[in-house]
Amino acid sequence: MYALSEEHRAVREAVRALCDAKVAPHAGEVDETGSFPQASYDALAAADFAAPHIPEAYGGAGADALATCLVIEEVARACAASSLIPGVNKLGTLPLLLSGSEELKARYLPPVAAGRAMFSYCLSEPEAGSDAAAMRTRAVRDGDAYVLDGVKRWITNAGVSQYYTVFAVTDPDRRAGISAFVVDRDDDGVSFGAPERKLGIKGSPTREVYLDRVRVPADRMIGAEHTGYATALRTLDHTRVTIAAQAVGIAQGALDFALAYARERRQFGRPIADFQGLQFMLADMGMKVEAARQLTYAAAGRSERDDPDLAFFGAAAKCFASDTAMQVTTDAVQVLGGYGYTHDYPVERMMRDAKITQIYEGTNQVQRIVMARQLLAGVQSRV
Numbered sequence: 001m002y003a004l005s006e007e008h009r010a011v012r013e014a015v016r017a018l019c020d021a022k023v024a025p026h027a028g029e030v031d032e033t034g035s036f037p038q039a040s041y042d043a044l045a046a047a048d049f050a051a052p053h054i055p056e057a058y059g060g061a062g063a064d065a066l067a068t069c070l071v072i073e074e075v076a077r078a079c080a081a082s083s084l085i086p087g088v089n090k091l092g093t094l095p096l097l098l099s100g101s102e103e104l105k106a107r108y109l110p111p112v113a114a115g116r117a118m119f120s121y122c123l124s125e126p127e128a129g130s131d132a133a134a135m136r137t138r139a140v141r142d143g144d145a146y147v148l149d150g151v152k153r154w155i156t157n158a159g160v161s162q163y164y165t166v167f168a169v170t171d172p173d174r175r176a177g178i179s180a181f182v183v184d185r186d187d188d189g190v191s192f193g194a195p196e197r198k199l200g201i202k203g204s205p206t207r208e209v210y211l212d213r214v215r216v217p218a219d220r221m222i223g224a225e226h227t228g229y230a231t232a233l234r235t236l237d238h239t240r241v242t243i244a245a246q247a248v249g250i251a252q253g254a255l256d257f258a259l260a261y262a263r264e265r266r267q268f269g270r271p272i273a274d275f276q277g278l279q280f281m282l283a284d285m286g287m288k289v290e291a292a293r294q295l296t297y298a299a300a301g302r303s304e305r306d307d308p309d310l311a312f313f314g315a316a317a318k319c320f321a322s323d324t325a326m327q328v329t330t331d332a333v334q335v336l337g338g339y340g341y342t343h344d345y346p347v348e349r350m351m352r353d354a355k356i357t358q359i360y361e362g363t364n365q366v367q368r369i370v371m372a373r374q375l376l377a378g379v380q381s382r383v
């Protein structure tokens with residue numbers, strides 16, 4: 001991937017213009033108040049950017065993996081919390097797209113494409129994070145339905161989303177005897193915990209999802225029985241690329257702000273941008289952001305083609321881009337000196353927001369496990 005196509009450039013310009021006008025102005029307030037970025041959702045949905053990946057056959061914009069990354073990157077550059085709207089809509093619906101029946105896709109994807117509903121992904125539990133297969137939520141067959149019982153933890157957009165892909169154990173006698181189901185917020189027995197009080201992405205709601213004898217018709221199972229864990233992992237191979245895009249966007253936002261500040265701020269009678277010590281720091285920031293972006297776009301190409309080496313590239317892009325976002329946003333605070341440490345400037349928010357990209361959809365330790373496994377199996381190819 002050496003150059004974006006005209007079409008991809010047009011997508012990037014359109015999202016950037018929309019975010020400058022309608023997302024960035026609310027980013028500080030969304031962080032301060034910890035409120036869901038409804039204005040971002042409305043603007044993104046009106047422009048078909050809230051779930052751009054949904055195929056045209058289901059009423060969506062049909063954006064490919066790279067275009068979806070460009071949307072997420074540009075939204076994250078303005079407001080990381082808002083970028084979880086397109087990001088988690090992809091995460092929540094991808095199990096359906098990868099493994100669901102035509103009938104399920106036709107029923108649940110059009111409202112998401114039309115901006116009338118959001119979709120969350122419920123894998124993690126209080127005692128099952130990195131070891132997600134150790135989940136305890138059970139789904140027990142009862143006539144023409146399954147009865148779901150358990151607690152899902154850390155669910156992004158919980159309460160706001162109408163639909164949930166829920167992973168639950170259907171065969172406790174084997175490891176990962178897990179199936180996936182579509183659960184509706186309005187199903188009897190579904191409720192939510194209090195919003196988590198977080199370090200960053202404060203405008204993105206993170207809550208527990210409680211499933212108390214929730215009766216789900218058997219035709220809401222995604223794919224065949226006991227294949228849910230394979231679907232969960234394949235989904236993450238693809239969506240780690242979107243987390244990488246989110247991280248690139250956060251880092252780019254911090255770099256842009258640091259560059260502008262360094263040109264304006266004067267000490268010792270000249271702009272601080274004149275000092276080589278700062279120039280070297282800015283150069284390193286720009287170099288890392290561009291390297292992260294290239295790896296992310298290379299991974300997006302593999303996601304689009306569903307290449308066998310997507311697992312390596314998705315993990316590598318997510319790990320590298322999130323580490324980059326953490327370094328670059330921390331350096332941006334340094335470029336602003338004491339001002340960077342205050343809420344009066346956005347770089348401390350970006351630094352707090354960057355941290356989550358090293359943790360969710362598999363911590364960066366887990367990404368390294370995935371990469372090593374792929375390398376040792378000889379699966380990784382070269383560009």
Ligand SMILES: Cc1cc2nc3c(=O)[nH]c(=O)nc-3n(C[C@H](O)[C@H](O)[C@H](O)COP(=O)(O)OP(=O)(O)OC[C@H]3O[C@@H](n4cnc5c(N)ncnc54)[C@H](O)[C@@H]3O)c2cc1C
Pocket residue numbers: 120121122123124128129130131153154155156157198206356359360361362363364365366
């Ligand atoms: C804000 C937020 C939003 C989230 N959104 C969602 C969501 O929408 N849906 C969802 O299902 N989940 C979501 N998650 C959950 C997230 O994916 C998990 O937090 C993550 O996978 C880590 O699990 P854990 O927190 O239980 O940490 P643990 O698994 O307990 O890990 C603790 C530490 O041990 C390390 N570790 C664990 N195992 C190993 C190992 N084998 N080798 C080396 N180190 C290891 C980890 O890297 C980490 O540093 C979200 C989390 C947060 C904080």
